[in-house]
Amino acid sequence: MKRALAKEFWRRFKCHRLGLTGAMVVLLLFIVSLAAPVLSPYDPSYIDIKSILEPPSYEHPLGTDQLGRDVLSRIIWGGRISLMVGFVAVGIATVVGVFLGAMAGYYAGYVDTIIMRFVDIMLCFPTFFLILAVVALLEPSIWNIMVVIGATGWMGMARLIRAEILSVKERDYVLAARALGASHARIIWRHIIPNAMAPVLVAATLGVAAAILTESALSFLGIGVQPPTPSWGNILTAGKDSIEVAWWLSFYPGMAILITVLGYNLLGEGIRDAIDPRLREGRG
């Protein structure tokens, strides 16, 4: 985004308290994940048989699990995984969605019909079960998960950008570019896409939250990130077996997921309201 517009954006965003809170949560998560090697008090896969299922204490602020591993360290390292899955999956979804949506919106006619019917077909699949099936067929690795989440999450993005492009392409500056003899590529990249990206940015932010949830769910079911690599989902799985004796094992990763998803959702809403006040729903 260019300077003057960025200033305008910031002026509105900083008045949006919830959005600002979300931004701070997300920023904090970023810092913690990047600094994981420094911040985490223990090696997340260091097994200490002498301190199994210890409640939160000074040495282990969030307690230990069945193998005596430090829960805080595991959550910090698990945050890295969540963040990576969230961003890569949404990145894939955005690239595919924007490309197909832009084609459909700009060229209209048959191209539009074919792409949008394909979107409809994709939307008919219950996404989560599709992911389950695909991951069950392929080996459950973190890369497979990111690709699968991305490949099943682009349809909303495609619809959004198509709708936006249908409206942007009728504006006079696009006509002016055509009158000047600009190529299709130039018109799409310089004039249409930059003006159609606002809702995509919002959808992408909200998409990160959804992708993190999906990843956690898959890991919880045991077909996501495989232990011993820590992920919030698989820490939860381990926690559920001993929930009666070690509540901290399920409570803290659960809270991590909750706060992260909430943070991204608030940030997304803040961006939406700041980017374009017209997009604001149900508020004055």
Next chain:
Amino acid sequence: MNPVVEVKDLFKHYQVRSSFWGGKDHVLQAVAGVNLSIMPGEILGLVGESGCGKSTLGRLILKLEEPASGQVFYKGRDVSSLSHRQMRNLRRDMQIIFQDPYSSLNPRRNIFDIVAEPFVIHKLCRTRTELVEKVTHILREVGIGEGQLYRYPHEFSGGQRQRIGIARALALHPEFIVADEPVSSLDVSIQAQVINLLLDLKNKFNLTYLFIAHDLQVVHYLSTRIAVMYLGKIVEIIDKNLLGQVPHHPYTEALLAAAPYPDPTRRQKRIVLEGDPPSPLNIPSGCPFHPRCPYRKDICTTDKPLWHEAGQRQWLSCHIR
């Protein structure tokens, strides 16, 4: 002298889907058989009420839309027969100025980028310095100072934006410009400035304009000839000096009577047209103006009037004139 632009039997219609479940599609006749020629150096004013197809005609001439049938000749060359590359080159010679200065500039690009785009598209500048020089030069022509080069459209007023749009259109030194209601969304005081700017630039660069407007006074002030459009058809073309002096097409007459005149002592005959303009989805038989015409005769409802020369410098299509 050969005309710069010649339009022959131009038609354009849009399909209007009636409902999702099919049913009868309606056809909106936007331009219904227009013949027109525009001479070098002239300003042809095109007037008519909203929705009569003025803008569509302008866009068809620039090949921003494809006609259903008919031809547009630019300096004798049929525009529709040109290859992609030839058309691209031709675009340097014909440009457009838009009505709404708010939607005609891309909000995400600064003024430099916007005005530099024509040079970039046609690869006319080898170095960045050359480009900056050309852009500042053309902006100076329209009265935008160098200090504002890297500002964004939202930092300018409507009049300034319109000037920037004019600078973009003039960048490649075109010969022919379609000005699509360039002043109708501006304040009256700014209108005068922009109109005078357009006139200055016309003299300086030897331009030919198709000036689209719905304000007869603006058109009368700056045009050399005036074309009146009604429901997709040109009903009268007349020399500017004859306007109000000779018998006109009844529609032109009504337009003239409706134009406000800044003299409270002057009383003129009011002609109030009956009814609304008919929908272009359902154009009346015979003369399209007959349901609203105060001089209607039987023949008007059945036969289409012919396009004929009425005076020395006047053409019209009407049964009674």
